[in-house]
Amino acid sequence: MVRALVAAVTVGIVCPVLGTFLVLQGMAFFGDALAHAILPGIVLAFLVGWPLALGALLFGLASAVAIGVISEREEIREDTAIGIVFAGSFALGVALLSTVRSYATDLAHILFGNVLGVSDDDLRLIVVLGILVLLLVVLFYKELLVMAFDPILAVVLRLPVRGLRYLLLVMLAITIVASLQTVGLALMIAMLVTPASTASLLARRVPSMMAVAAALGVASNVVGLYISFYLDVASGPTMVLVATAVFLGVFAADPRRRRREVHAAMSPGPLAPGR
Amino acid sequence: MVFRFRRPPEHQPTAATVELEHVWVYRKGVPALEDISFRLERGEQVAVLGPNGAGKSTLFQVIVGILRPQRGRVRIYGSGPDRHLCIGYVPQRNQIDWRFPVTVWDAVMMGRVARIGFFRWPGPRDREAVAQALAEVGMDAYRERQIGELSGGQQQRVFLARALAQEAELLLLDEPLTGLDVPSQEALLAILDRLRHRGISIIVATHDLGQVMGRYDRVLLLNRRLIADGPPAEVLRPPILAQAFGSHLHILPLPEGTVAIPDTCCSNREMVQPLVSGRPGRDRP
Numbered sequence: 172m173v174r175a176l177v178a179a180v181t182v183g184i185v186c187p188v189l190g191t192f193l194v195l196q197g198m199a200f201f202g203d204a205l206a207h208a209i210l211p212g213i214v215l216a217f218l219v220g221w222p223l224a225l226g227a228l229l230f231g232l233a234s235a236v237a238i239g240v241i242s243e244r245e246e247i248r249e250d251t252a253i254g255i256v257f258a259g260s261f262a263l264g265v266a267l268l269s270t271v272r273s274y275a276t277d278l279a280h281i282l283f284g285n286v287l288g289v290s291d292d293d294l295r296l297i298v299v300l301g302i303l304v305l306l307l308v309v310l311f312y313k314e315l316l317v318m319a320f321d322p323i324l325a326v327v328l329r330l331p332v333r334g335l336r337y338l339l340l341v342m343l344a345i346t347i348v349a350s351l352q353t354v355g356l357a358l359m360i361a362m363l364v365t366p367a368s369t370a371s372l373l374a375r376r377v378p379s380m381m382a383v384a385a386a387l388g389v390a391s392n393v394v395g396l397y398i399s400f401y402l403d404v405a406s407g408p409t410m411v412l413v414a415t416a417v418f419l420g421v422f423a424a425d426p427r428r429r430r431r432e433v434h435a436a437m438s439p440g441p442l443a444p445g446r
Numbered sequence: 447m448v449f450r451f452r453r454p455p456e457h458q459p460t461a462a463t464v465e466l467e468h469v470w471v472y473r474k475g476v477p478a479l480e481d482i483s484f485r486l487e488r489g490e491q492v493a494v495l496g497p498n499g500a501g502k503s504t505l506f507q508v509i510v511g512i513l514r515p516q517r518g519r520v521r522i523y524g525s526g527p528d529r530h531l532c533i534g535y536v537p538q539r540n541q542i543d544w545r546f547p548v549t550v551w552d553a554v555m556m557g558r559v560a561r562i563g564f565f566r567w568p569g570p571r572d573r574e575a576v577a578q579a580l581a582e583v584g585m586d587a588y589r590e591r592q593i594g595e596l597s598g599g600q601q602q603r604v605f606l607a608r609a610l611a612q613e614a615e616l617l618l619l620d621e622p623l624t625g626l627d628v629p630s631q632e633a634l635l636a637i638l639d640r641l642r643h644r645g646i647s648i649i650v651a652t653h654d655l656g657q658v659m660g661r662y663d664r665v666l667l668l669n670r671r672l673i674a675d676g677p678p679a680e681v682l683r684p685p686i687l688a689q690a691f692g693s694h695l696h697i698l699p700l701p702e703g704t705v706a707i708p709d710t711c712c713s714n715r716e717m718v719q720p721l722v723s724g725r726p727g728r729d730r731p
Contacts, residue, residue, distance in 0.1 A: 316556065321542065324535070324557075324608075328612070377552075
């Protein structure tokens with residue numbers, strides 16, 4: 172139980188922090204797609220005896236490249252390309268996994284997590300990967316922020332745009348692998364996006380948004396873990412349910428409604444619709 | 447010692463700020479810019495005037511180095527645009543995500559990211575640069591405001607401050623006065639006038655003829671090719687304007703003199719194309 176707790180707390184910090192960048196850039200769909208697309212990488216690594224993280228990373232990068240190549244064509248939009256790669260890759264993963272005898276259980280664990288089954292070795296990997304991602308966020312914070320806010324500025328400032336894009340991708344893949352056992356691939360998106368979205372309703376600046384998101388992530392995960400333990404329900408989904416309930420609560424309370432109303436009354440706004 | 451990815455090139459002392467030589471840019475097989483040649487010297491303030499679709503944004507992209515011309519050369523202070531940190535780009539307001547949770551201070555500080563370098567945090571020099579830039583544009587009192595809470599004119603000034611904080615010596619302003627009321631326009635123009643004395647070169651892209659009268663050293667009339675390049679008095683004449691604006695120009699002979707009214711307006715779809723190849727998942731128009 173203690174190991175599960177530590178895993179839940181680690182994931183509750185790392186996912187929302189990285190997820191902040193996804194939420195800010197409207198990359199939620201991409202995050203979900205990537206989580207699903209790395210399944211074959213994990214399965215192959217497992218079958219061949221390689222570290223799961225490596226398989227995940229390789230397939231993560233391969234998926235991103237595939238999405239890029241497919242969406243180069245005029246006729247295919249980017250979100251369609253993402254959908255195609257995600258579904259195809261996921262199907263490949265499930266197919267590969269079905270060749271293994273313990274297929275059904277394994278698949279359930281991969282998709283929905285198995286935090287109570289985290290071993291000491293697993294935990295060590297989770298914490299190390301988690302610290303690695305947090306370190307990268309700290310080291311490259313301002314560059315990632317510029318990329319998220321204004322990609323043209325990134326070019327004007329001669330930032331290594333391609334490298335930073337791949338960096339985010341790699342960080343995402345590492346985060347997914349670290350969080351795999353806690354929440355599973357199918358619900359990974361919730362761990363990445365929900366606490367950060369709640370934070371976006373509460374925070375005015377990005378650093379505080381990350382801090383609030385992390386706090387909410389930890390709280391949801393710990394509370395969810397305990398509830399699942401005592402109700403004998405799957406842990407990963409329970410954590411997600413708590414995080415979602417928190418979001419809905421904050422959303423309903425609408426802390427910035429008054430400010431929005433005042434602002435709307437003051438200026439018609441020069442903003443173009445749809446952006 | 448700043449760890450920067452690549453060192454910015456030296457500014458050659460005798461070189462022009464911007465020099466384009468026979469630049470051609472093709473987009474999907476069709477020329478967006480045809481045989482563009484011009485020079486901009488230090489401290490000059492010029493307007494690039496042309497209807498929507500004329501290639502003004504493409505011109506900016508080529509100067510910044512986002513686009514490489516298929517033919518011809520672009521030189522900034524004597525070398526290609528790549529790696530230069532002295533070019534400041536002030537985007538059209540409809541390109542910015544105003545819901546992004548950053549304050550005015552945060553947005554302007556982003557202009558310093560290249561000067562700060564990798565693995566370092568903003569230092570006293572950076573904070574000073576941001577404070578000075580904000581003072582220059584008169585937005586110091588708004589430091590802590592979230593950018594979405596600003597008026598159009600204020601937003602424009604924040605992004606100008608960002609370019610100043612970047613220590614840009616060449617400013618490219620893309621339709622800066624569009625949608626601003628007259629007092630806001632005048633406030634912005636007053637700031638640009640002050641910058642003239644600092645030797646900062648400025649290029650303003652606009653489709654609005656009215657904005658250009660009586661203000662600039664030179665006007666470049668653009669509609670895929672450079673139709674005219676000279677003092678406003680020479681360029682802003684109906685027969686020349688007609689070449690750029692075509693049927694979008696209405697010429698009225700009045701007793702006081704001939705009046706030329708362009709009817710180009712509003713959204714500039716050119717810039718709505720993603721300039722940097724789209725990020726996965728990012729919404730596209």
